[in-house]
Amino acid sequence: xxxxxxxxxxxxxxxxxxxxxxxxxxxxxxxxxxxxxxxxxxxxxxxxxxxxxxxxxxxxxxxxxxxxxxxxxxxxxxxxxxxxxxxxxxxxxxxxxxxxxxxxxxxxxxxxxxxxxxxxxxxxxxxxxxxxxxxxxxxxxxxxxxxxxxxxxxxxxxxxxxxxxxxxxxxxxxxxxxxxxxxxxxxxxxxxxxxxxxxxxxxxxxxxxxxxxxxxxxxxxxxxxxxxxxxxxxxxxxxxxxxxxxxxxxxxxxxxxxxxxxxxxxxxxxxxxxxxxxxxxxxxxxxxxxxxxxxxxxxxxxxxxxxxxxxxxxxxxxxxxxxxxxxxxxxxxxxxxxxxxxxxxxxxxxxxxxxxxxxxxxxxxxxxxxxxxxxxxxxxxxxxxxxxx
Numbered sequence: 001x002x003x004x005x006x007x008x009x010x011x012x013x014x015x016x017x018x019x020x021x022x023x024x025x026x027x028x029x030x031x032x033x034x035x036x037x038x039x040x041x042x043x044x045x046x047x048x049x050x051x052x053x054x055x056x057x058x059x060x061x062x063x064x065x066x067x068x069x070x071x072x073x074x075x076x077x078x079x080x081x082x083x084x085x086x087x088x089x090x091x092x093x094x095x096x097x098x099x100x101x102x103x104x105x106x107x108x109x110x111x112x113x114x115x116x117x118x119x120x121x122x123x124x125x126x127x128x129x130x131x132x133x134x135x136x137x138x139x140x141x142x143x144x145x146x147x148x149x150x151x152x153x154x155x156x157x158x159x160x161x162x163x164x165x166x167x168x169x170x171x172x173x174x175x176x177x178x179x180x181x182x183x184x185x186x187x188x189x190x191x192x193x194x195x196x197x198x199x200x201x202x203x204x205x206x207x208x209x210x211x212x213x214x215x216x217x218x219x220x221x222x223x224x225x226x227x228x229x230x231x232x233x234x235x236x237x238x239x240x241x242x243x244x245x246x247x248x249x250x251x252x253x254x255x256x257x258x259x260x261x262x263x264x265x266x267x268x269x270x271x272x273x274x275x276x277x278x279x280x281x282x283x284x285x286x287x288x289x290x291x292x293x294x295x296x297x298x299x300x301x302x303x304x305x306x307x308x309x310x311x312x313x314x315x316x317x318x319x320x321x322x323x324x325x326x327x328x329x330x331x332x333x334x335x336x337x338x339x340x341x342x343x344x345x346x347x348x349x350x351x352x353x354x355x356x357x358x359x360x361x362x363x364x365x366x367x368x369x370x371x372x373x374x375x376x377x378x379x380x381x382x383x384x385x386x387x388x389x
Contacts, residue, residue: 006031008084008109010101012074015118016090017043018146021050024071025147026175031075031084040074047072050147078104085110086171088140090118098122099130106132114164116140120191121247124184128157135161138168141188142177143336150178151335153188178335180328186251189324189332191244193343195258196310198241201229202261210294210303212281217293218300219307224340229307230281234274238267238281256370257314308346309358313374315343319387320376326387344387352381 007023009016012034020030020043034040051065060068078101081087087105089098098117105115114136117127128134139155152172156165169179182188187195201215210218216228233241242264249258267273267280274280282291315329324332330342347355356378362371380387 004028005085006083008033008081008087008105009090010034010078010081010087010105011090011118012036012039012043013090014144015142015146017047018144019088019090019118019142020072021047021068021147022142022175022177024068028071030072031081032072033075033078033080037074037076044069044072044074079108081105082108082110084113086114086116088116088118090142093119093121095122095127098127102127102131102137112136114138114168116168118142121187121244123186124155125157125159128159134159136164138164139182139184139188140168140172141182143190149336149338150176151190151332152177152179153182153190153332153336154179155182155184155188157184178331180324180332180335182328182332183321183323185321185323187244187248189318189329190336192248192323193311193314193318193329193333194337195245195248196307196314198229198233198264199245199258199261200307200310202263204303204306205230206261206263210299211291213291213293214296214299215303217295218303221295222297222300223304223308226338226340233264234280234282234284236274237276238264238273242268256368257372259370305358306362308343308350309355309362310371312343312347312355313359313377316347316374316377316380316387319344320374347377348386348388352377352386356381 005028007028008031009020010033012032020032024030032040032043048069051069054060055062055065075081087109089101091098091101102115111133116138117124118141119127119139120141124139128137131137134157137157138160139153141153141155143149143151154165154169154172165181169181172179180189186192204210204215205212212230216230219225219228227235242260245258245260249255249260252258271277272279275284278285315333318324318329319326326344330344333339333343356373359371359373
């Protein structure tokens with residue numbers, strides 16, 4: 001890819017403006033389009049403030065900040081994207097809306113230009129099927145905030161030309177990102193592998209093993225995760241987190257491993273969405289008393305181990321089914337959601353045989369397919385091999 005390539009970004013919301021900033025920082029001219037003309041202007045004002053703070057903190061010079069912002073130009077129609085070599089869509093997660101946008105983009109851009117979607121949950125292959133030239137379509141899933149989180153999941157559609165994923169991975173590296181190649185399957189890497197972080201935590205809560213504060217304490221203080229699952233769900237929004245879980249569950253034909261939680265659904269129904277509503281798993285209203293964890297180390301280690309082994313199992317299954325390589329799975333979980341270690345490297349550290357024993361014990365206790373051990377995890381344990389040897 002040529003450094004001089006013009007980048008188009010469709011959607012001036014949180015993700016779109018973040019992607020525009022990343023591309024402009026990498027030296028590209030960026031055309032930013034949003035159906036709401038005011039949104040693009042607001043995005044530029046927001047980015048100007050962000051870059052000003054970077055100057056104040058000494059992260060870049062005033063000249064660099066002004067040059068970066070100057071490379072982003074709002075355009076008032078898809079026609080303004082005609083000179084772009086790559087157009088990245090970052091709009092609402094509704095396939096019919098995205099497809100209509102892709103149709104309009106295709107009417108204006110050159111035949112050799114690439115179209116990418118930032119979707120986190122929709123089938124890239126299905127989105128590509130509506131294009132006149134689906135071979136130039138690919139998924140580039142950035143994580144929020146895009147300028148700070150290094151991961152980009154590169155997701156080729158079934159119809160993508162064979163060299164497109166490598167081409168986009170190389171470009172992402174030029175942008176200072178860490179690309180992880182993922183098969184076009186529900187949740188890609190991160191949103192699939194991370195499901196137990198939320199689901200098993202809620203299961204522990206529902207069983208009465210511990211309250212939310214204690215589970216969060218175990219995962220952060222003992223496990224080294226930056227945020228506990230309940231605090232993170234409240235930050236993301238329980239409505240959004242539940243919707244992703246439900247989408248993955250339905251996409252996997254109601255596999256019990258991904259089954260949504262009644263407890264989280266009740267929160268959503270009550271409007272207890274988290275920080276944005278003032279109440280979720282925690283009470284975030286001003287003056288509310290903070291929940292205090294039960295700092296029982298033995299209990300905390302049990303909580304950490306049960307959630308961790310479920311995460312490890314999911315990571316192993318992603319490799320087993322060819323969703324991604326072991327390297328890309330570990331890179332994705334560290335770069336996309338800031339896990340303290342790669343899950344598969346963590347499995348090797350604690351012992352694969354120990355992971356298998358724990359999963360088999362859970363399966364025996366509950367009799368649920370939710371706890372079935374990944375065939376790859378079991379095979380590697382039996383062979384005395386790791387995931388990277």
